[in-house]
Amino acid sequence: MASVDIDAVAECMRRMPSDFNMQFSGMSRLSFVSHCPESWPKIARAGGCEVLIQAMATHSDSAELQRLGCYEMAELAGEEENLTSIHRAGADATVVKTMLAHPSIESIQAFGTCSLALLTKLRDSRVLLSSVEGREVIFAAMSAFSNSTVLQGAACSAVANLAMDGEDRETLLALGARQLIEAAVAQFSENSVQTFGKIALGNLGIEGPFPRLVAQVDASGLVSLPPAAALHTSNRCAARGCDAAGTKRCGRCRVVKYCSKTCQAGHWAEHKRVCESLN
Incomplete structure (x- = not known):
């Protein structure tokens, strides 16, 4: 990793925005x-x-570049200090446009949803x-990829934030938020879906044993859920029943995290289909 000159890569991408090979190579190095x-x-x-968002906007017809861009954006948005920069650069509209253009590609939909979930903290x-x-x-x-744990967890966290202020609650319910989230919570036992799904239902005003969370604003002006419900969907070990912090990513999909090799091995049979779809 130390061999990658981040400043040089960004500068090359900035100087040659129309050169697809340069943009894809640069994004790969940053990734x-x-x-x-x-x-x-x-x-x-x-x-x-x-430069990441500019590359996605300029080369919107390349599914592989869009997939890499959504993944990279979800990574960078995990750092709260980056959120405002990403938002101001046009990330929200860029990700939505990408997801609309590639509705059948699960990895783009999953990484795009993860990006939007993090952006909704603002x-x-x-x-x-x-x-x-x-x-x-x-x-x-959510409807198209109802079997994707990563996507469902990220979508639930996004809805939890979108419903947080109360202004969009009726619109979200009219679009089917309750049915989709209840289906996800019923299908998956993973921490991300259970935690974020129940928070979303609570914020939507659904009666039940759901937590109701209000917005918290830190000194920088960023709105976020409390630390116990941090939005980065892969911060915890993905193994069923384990709530430890995830420290090592799956070597194939680079999305989910595990606290140990034991948890990773035990979760492989369940994770395999999702993992392969994200590659």
Whole structure:
């Protein structure tokens, strides 16, 4: 990872926006180093968020570049300091456009939903997504890929945030939020779906033993759920019944995390189909 010059990569992408090979190669290099959280601030300082979104907007017909872009955006958005930069660069509309253009590609829908879930921590993003089909694209993804644990967990967290202010509650319910989230909670026992799904139902005003959370604003002005319900869907071990912190990513899909090799081996039979679909 140290061999990748982040500043040089970002500068090359900035200078040659129409060169597809340069953009794809640059995104691949940034994706390689972004597996390490310590690189996120470095990528942001180099203007990596902006060149990433510009590449997605310029080369919207390439499904592989869009997949890589959505994945990279979900990685970078895991750092709260990057959220505002990503939002201001046009991430919300770019991700929605990508998901609308590639509705049948599960990996794009999953990574795109993860990106939107993190962006909805910002009130400005929540407002914007209501005007660019953001809610609709999330629900369409939930319907199309009802067996994707990653996507369902991310979608539930996005709805939890979208319903947080109360202003969009009726619209979300009219679009089928309750039915989709209740179906996900009933189908999956994974921590992300159970936690975020029940928070979403509570924020939607559904009667039941669901927690009702209100927005919290930190010193930077970012709105987020309390730490116990952090939005990064892969921060916890993905193994069924384990609530430990995930420290190592699955070596194939690079999405879910595990606390140990034992948990990873035990979860493989369940994770295999999702893992293969994300590659």
